[in-house]
Amino acid sequence: MIFTLYGDYISHYGNEIWIGSLIRLLKEFGHNEQSVRAAISRMNKQGWVKARRKGNKSFYYLTDRGIRRIEEAANRIFKLQQDDWDGQWRMLMYTIPEEKRNIRDELRKELVWSGFGSLSTSTWISPNKLEDQVKSMIDKYEIEPYIHFFVAKYEGPNTNQQLVSECWDLEEINSRYEEFISEYSQKYIIDRNKIEKGEMSDGDCFVERTKLIHEYRKFLFVDPGLPEQLLPDKWLGDHAASLFSDYYKSLAQPASRFFEEVFQEGNELKKRDVSYDALHHPLIIEQKS
Known part of the structure; x- marks a missing residue:
């Protein structure tokens, strides 16, 4: 939180x-x-x-580490469209010794969070351009001697979709998106009507907006953000992203007013980024343009 x-x-x-x-x-x-x-x-x-x-x-x-994590999360949370795929797979292999197993365990968590899928015990793949994230992980854990990283095209004998099915349970992820849509589409309609009628306080909007973000960001730990070419036809991730965006923006202004009301006591409001607009989040605008 x-x-x-x-x-x-x-x-x-x-x-x-x-x-x-x-x-x-x-x-x-x-x-x-x-x-x-x-x-x-x-x-x-x-x-x-x-x-x-x-x-x-x-x-x-x-x-700096915290800022990088927040920026990476924001770019994934507010992304409404998947990136075009270049047809290449990023493949990371490691042989981290047993005496460094704590680092190995942490690395696995980072790989999942970044969107990698496990093809085998120590082989992880992703169709996304994660070269910067890989370099950051290697530097962070000081594991350069134990890592091999490739960018390559899959030549069979099976299909790219088969690779996806071995690394990620898209049916389960889709099911979780369905649950999110079912719950939050109803909440969105109710809260939007309350806001329009003046029946929802700024504090209530702050709580709901923060809960919405907190709930939606959980998908960062399960959805690898695959390009459209590798997703099933009835993929609900885009629907969930649009619902999230609409709901988020309906709560944005009153929630920000409440935050500023609390923040101004003991902090300096003049440090506010003048380019920041809570209603039209820059990452949302960039993806739509």
């Missing part, structure tokens, strides 16, 4: 927040001060955020 707040709000307001404001924001979701302080402390130890003291106040800001 804290990652969601950084990605959708704090990163546009100087990338830093007073712990008191963070506690106040998360109180809207039923989290108490102790749980918030424990969570931000874990993120600090894991290298996602750093603390800065000013007088008797503690401020937390995203590290």
